[in-house]
Amino acid sequence: MSAKVLVVDDSRAIRQQVGTALAQAGYQVVEAEDGVQGLSAISLQRDIAMVICDVNMPNMNGLQMLEAVKADPANVALPVFMLTTESKADLLQQAKRCGAKGWIVKPFKPDQLVAAVRKVVGS
């Protein structure tokens, strides 16, 4: 059974790009359009093995979602990667404090993303 990865991004183009790369690498992919949908997916699908999440999104941004995810003791070990055009060190530090595992600045290379996911959840 392949690992399930949740991709949270308000851009369908990015969700599709990330999702296709991960699906081709053998992962199951589920999508959410913002932090609210992302939180809902995590609470409903307990088999999600990793989250890849944008920062700037409507309704609930990625850092707010990260905080909410990590506030639930059941999700402390759930690895979250931020995938964003944001690159400021203070935001990275905030994400780190909130428990993010990694930060990828867009644009990303699909191979690089898949390799990072493999390191976290295995093949």
Next chain:
Amino acid sequence: MPGESRVLKTDQEDAVRAILVDACLEMLVTCGVRADLIAAGAPVAYAENHIASFIGFTGSVRGSLVIAASSSVFDETYPRVPRSALPLSPADRLDWAGEIANQILGRMKRRFCERGVDFDVSNPAAVNGRHIAGRSEEKQGVFELAFDVGNGTVTVCLDIVVPEDGIIFPPRAQPIACSAEGELWL
């Protein structure tokens, strides 16, 4: 409109223009198209433009960025991973147009931060239309560029509110730490 009668200093104007040109060229090349900056004053085929995306920013400086091009340009630049050559729906095209504006502004932000100037970015939006392009009255703080991308033209309009002293990059500003593109483990 604040800043309307203010004058942007020449070195500041040159610096902003260089950052904008680099950010656009990098983005377009990353999308796999060859892009050439069209010389100022050369004719630009705005009539081909069917989609425009818009993104705003605010912080130490504020303004907006508009990107316009034909549908075929957005189709060509869409990031397809191998074996996923999907036809783009109109909604996908608009979404991708917004993402291009977002990623160009993201690149600009990193370079502004290197010079000590930071801003927050809005969520992008995009529209369909005819003969559309970012266009403004001749005024300070407006940068209009066009790029030849082989099968069409990408037009870009950056509008920055000019500060009172005409300086966007303070001479002794400390760089704001940023990371480069790519992966970073926390």
